Amino acid sequence: MSVDxxxxxxxxxxxxxxxxxxxxxxxxxxxxxxxxxxxDDVSLELGPGETLGIVGESGCGKSSLARCLVRLATPxxxxxxxxxxxxTRANQRSLRPVRREIQMVFxxxxxxxxxxxxxxxxxxTGLRLRGVPGNRMKAEIRELLRLVGLNPExxxxxxxxxxxxxxxxxxxxxxxxxDPRLVVLDEPVSALDVSIRAQVVNLLYDLREERGLSYVxxxxxxxxxxxxxxRIAVMYLGRIVEQSPxxxxxxxxxxxxxxxxxxxxxxxDRVAARGRSKTVIRGEPANALELPSGCRFRPRCPRATDxxxxxDPQLVDHGGRHLVACxxxxxxxxxxxxAGSPSPA
Amino acid sequence: MAPLLEVEHLRxxxxxxxxxxxxxDDVSFSLSDGKVLAIVGESGSGKSVTAxxxxxxxxxxxxxxxxxxxxxxxxxxxxPERDLRRVRGGGMAMIFQNPMTALNPxxxxxxxxxxxxxxxxxxxxxxxxxxxxxLLRRVGITRPEVxxxxxxxxxxxxxxxxxxxxxALSCSPRxxxxxxxxxxxxxTTQSQIMDELEQLCRESTVALILITxxxxxxxRMADDVLVMYGGRALEHAPAxxxxxxxxxxxxxxxxxxxxxxxxxxxxxxxxxxxxxxxxxxPPSGCHFRPRCPHSFGxxTxxxxxxxSVDPEADGHPGAEPEGERHLDRCWLxxxxxxxxxxxxxxxxxxxxxxxxx
Ligand SMILES: Nc1ncnc2c1ncn2[C@@H]1O[C@H](COP(=O)(O)OP(=O)(O)OP(=O)(O)O)[C@@H](O)[C@H]1O
Ligand code: SF4
Ligand SMILES: [Mg+2]
Numbered sequence: 001m002s003v004d005x006x007x008x009x010x011x012x013x014x015x016x017x018x019x020x021x022x023x024x025x026x027x028x029x030x031x032x033x034x035x036x037x038x039x040d041d042v043s044l045e046l047g048p049g050e051t052l053g054i055v056g057e058s059g060c061g062k063s064s065l066a067r068c069l070v071r072l073a074t075p076x077x078x079x080x081x082x083x084x085x086x087x088t089r090a091n092q093r094s095l096r097p098v099r100r101e102i103q104m105v106f107x108x109x110x111x112x113x114x115x116x117x118x119x120x121x122x123x124x125t126g127l128r129l130r131g132v133p134g135n136r137m138k139a140e141i142r143e144l145l146r147l148v149g150l151n152p153e154x155x156x157x158x159x160x161x162x163x164x165x166x167x168x169x170x171x172x173x174x175x176x177x178x179d180p181r182l183v184v185l186d187e188p189v190s191a192l193d194v195s196i197r198a199q200v201v202n203l204l205y206d207l208r209e210e211r212g213l214s215y216v217x218x219x220x221x222x223x224x225x226x227x228x229x230x231r232i233a234v235m236y237l238g239r240i241v242e243q244s245p246x247x248x249x250x251x252x253x254x255x256x257x258x259x260x261x262x263x264x265x266x267x268x269d270r271v272a273a274r275g276r277s278k279t280v281i282r283g284e285p286a287n288a289l290e291l292p293s294g295c296r297f298r299p300r301c302p303r304a305t306d307x308x309x310x311x312d313p314q315l316v317d318h319g320g321r322h323l324v325a326c327x328x329x330x331x332x333x334x335x336x337x338x339a340g341s342p343s344p345a
Numbered sequence: 346m347a348p349l350l351e352v353e354h355l356r357x358x359x360x361x362x363x364x365x366x367x368x369x370d371d372v373s374f375s376l377s378d379g380k381v382l383a384i385v386g387e388s389g390s391g392k393s394v395t396a397x398x399x400x401x402x403x404x405x406x407x408x409x410x411x412x413x414x415x416x417x418x419x420x421x422x423x424x425p426e427r428d429l430r431r432v433r434g435g436g437m438a439m440i441f442q443n444p445m446t447a448l449n450p451x452x453x454x455x456x457x458x459x460x461x462x463x464x465x466x467x468x469x470x471x472x473x474x475x476x477x478x479x480l481l482r483r484v485g486i487t488r489p490e491v492x493x494x495x496x497x498x499x500x501x502x503x504x505x506x507x508x509x510x511x512x513a514l515s516c517s518p519r520x521x522x523x524x525x526x527x528x529x530x531x532x533t534t535q536s537q538i539m540d541e542l543e544q545l546c547r548e549s550t551v552a553l554i555l556i557t558x559x560x561x562x563x564x565r566m567a568d569d570v571l572v573m574y575g576g577r578a579l580e581h582a583p584a585x586x587x588x589x590x591x592x593x594x595x596x597x598x599x600x601x602x603x604x605x606x607x608x609x610x611x612x613x614x615x616x617x618x619x620x621x622x623x624x625x626x627p628p629s630g631c632h633f634r635p636r637c638p639h640s641f642g643x644x645t646x647x648x649x650x651x652x653s654v655d656p657e658a659d660g661h662p663g664a665e666p667e668g669e670r671h672l673d674r675c676w677l678x679x680x681x682x683x684x685x686x687x688x689x690x691x692x693x694x695x696x697x698x699x700x701x702x
Binding site for chain 2: 221261268273
């Protein structure tokens, strides 16, 4: 399979109606195996040099989606196109050239690095993948370390000899070692301290500018994603419920869930913190095995009406690439909520 | 009125294989009934060790404790274990970051609360069970009669943390020490739980020590703030003062490095270069010196924690001097601090002009 499609024509990465279903053991062998759809009918596009943020609560399927996008997991339905080529079910062999171009950075720098390998060895794997000759290896490794702000002298150190922030830099250097076009970052800064978090976010930004990388930035921290992304997708129980340019999402959220998420983030400011309304939604996400009928956010939604219980809302463009899947988005007046009242669908 | 809790010049030192480690280095604060003190700081700054020491949980042959911890007038730091246990059962309760490690996985949650109640209150099993159910309802667990019979693994992370809060409340404490109570949780769950905890504390004038690295939570909850760094308190003041007029270079850099939901979207976030100090080999003098853009000759000596703002002169005439004191640990003079802070704040954080890069 060729990955050398002419640049600029197709998006770099495109997912159409992607689905990832996991079998769930129910404990009883007589019961049929049930499935949970961790990723359910997700479509998205990523252009060259673009950063797409993906946010949502734990268990909403962010990481599963990330694993599909880098093909660490094979989608159970839908289509995944990389530079116009279908890689949805491509096997390991035909994936090899793509593997180099799509890299991933994991949440836990500790667990994702092989503790028995020295930093130099960790980085050499990717460099070999892209055919760097042995005599250039040392220089390239030092260059990579410098690039991510680590001391090139530390090439023979083991991961545990670095701090958490430095280990995440090693994870980023490892991803870059293969000279990728696209890096999928799964909670890359969640494990880090505030002051270190900002350093790593800036590093990612600089690398993107320098190398023209595209990112998929998965995180639950809305403030971090806001600054790092051009567009943002909000996930809820396997679905994208809202997707829009970053500023628009934060200034004018349309989905009641997005609005609630934003309202729940405590702002680091005394006056604003006091002025903010407190809890907007209650409860926790439904169990992915027992999805509610209609809209899956309905049990927690302050705007839900009868139609929400029967019709599963689809993503609709409200202008300016701002998509939302809701019967009563926030750019419409709040519905009357008397029982039995006609629902303004 | 004497404060509920007084901590004076607390020092905690661990003997480790790699050498002596000063985890807490001269920390003092006091707390009155119904007040919320937030202790903030980065990983390894000594927040948890401070909390655990208040509860008497760092005692061991390899720990040296100095200073004083007085709860309701009685010394705890050097009190016999028996007295400590009584205080832990009745006066002070702790909520841990990871509820799973604090709950017994093979015991029903109701039974665990019953056990706590009966450890310090001579009531019958059925009476204690009734109380446990009431407590679970109070912390927002629906159908508590049924859920009390469940095991911890049958609860979500948020629900488990609610159980922990119920267990903490079971001894009708006057002080709750909460160590990162919601760090492992989603924002929506965090927001609900903090609402509940705040309401419970204000309702029954329980004092709260909230340990966190989430500046947003501090802004929302705290009456007083203690900023820790490398085991030391670098700034200690009423929350309004810390946010409006941060006086330590670390505090203002920290406040600025938090990515925000309001204001302009920026391309590069303001940061603090470098990383926190090693407590095994701390820098000499001011612990923040290696990362501080404003350090000068004197900073190789340890600066004292002291007030550089005179509350009378600073426009709070008649204010209660004790509670209003604004302490920080930096050699710079007050005018220099404010001037340098303004300069730092004007320094570039590239503002985005256009969403698509
Ligand atoms: N029992 C112990 N023996 C030796 N060293 C310890 C012990 N407990 C804690 N430390 C050390 O004391 C220092 C302060 O740790 P502490 O857990 O208080 O940090 P913290 O501020 O709570 O950090 P975090 O935000 O990561 O929870 C760390 O260097 C830690 O490794
Ligand atoms: S004492 Fe010196 S090094 Fe420490 S914060 Fe103040 S100016 Fe910076
Ligand atoms: Mg801690």
